[in-house]
Amino acid sequence: MPGVTARACANIALVKYWGKRDADLNLPAAGSLSLSLAALVTETRVDFDAALGADLIELEGKPAGTAEAARVSSFLDLVRDRAGITTRARVTSFNRFPTASGLASSASGFAALAVATTHAAGLHLDPRELSILARRGSGSAARSIFGGFVRMHAGDTDEAAYAEPITSSLIDRVRMVIAIVGGGAPKTHGSRDAMDHTAATSPFYRAWVDLVPRDLAAAEAALATRDLPALGDVTEHNALAMHASAIAARPGVIYWKPATLALLAAVRTLRQNGRAAWATMDAGPHVKVLTTVEDADHIARALANVEGVTATTISGPGGPAYVVG
């Protein structure tokens, strides 16, 4: 069985996934919508090797920790069961992300792993089947199988919870500026546990889940009509609503640092001054700003001056996950 290397881009949700309807199958409680990013790529190689007694998982040049290795091995088991093999594998994965970015890599990681592992095992899955499989590794990974704007369906069964690309000519206009806060230190609460904790204890969780379909409809309408301000408006609002539900959990999940709030204020000022700039935040303190090709440099320079920001990166839209060789 020859080894296979695959690449996938990370994605940033404009309408977030935050909460599951089924933990075993990793079915999201609601849909989501994202933009894949060319600057954030994971490259993963998988070699099935009959000489191995156990899977060997190496991330960023180091053996994976116990929890990470177990998560990757159970993902490999899904593929092994499907291919009817028991062979163990060697997995090596690198993030080609800006140095010390501290950005979540589970989306690009599990998308690249899904593509590399299935090819190495001799399976031929179509993109939808790959998306369903990648979802089992990480909910957001289902979206990283595709490039550009991507919609994830909530779906109440395994087969119904997949992502698919959305065609919009807005794709040629958009950029994302990523402002890194605190040098990319490891995050305090993993998204997996934090969303379960929010669902179990936040009085605002139900309101959050009820809000998502409306935000998705607004985002899709904005993509269809090429209305960037409308897309930006729903992006910033949706991120704040997701964080509000997490902050109201008991104990509260607070990802923001002082620099996160300073960045949110800076983005509002930029907007008041006529720039295209709308903020979104995930399970960490960093701020990602949806903007245009024309405004991206200005926004990146302005955000680099905010106290507590350690790096900024401008990214264009990324393509779908693919086999390198």
Ligand code: PMV
């Ligand atoms: O795919 P996960 O389990 O890492 O969850 C992703 C959660 C957010 O990044 C906060 C939102 C999203 O839709 O990507």
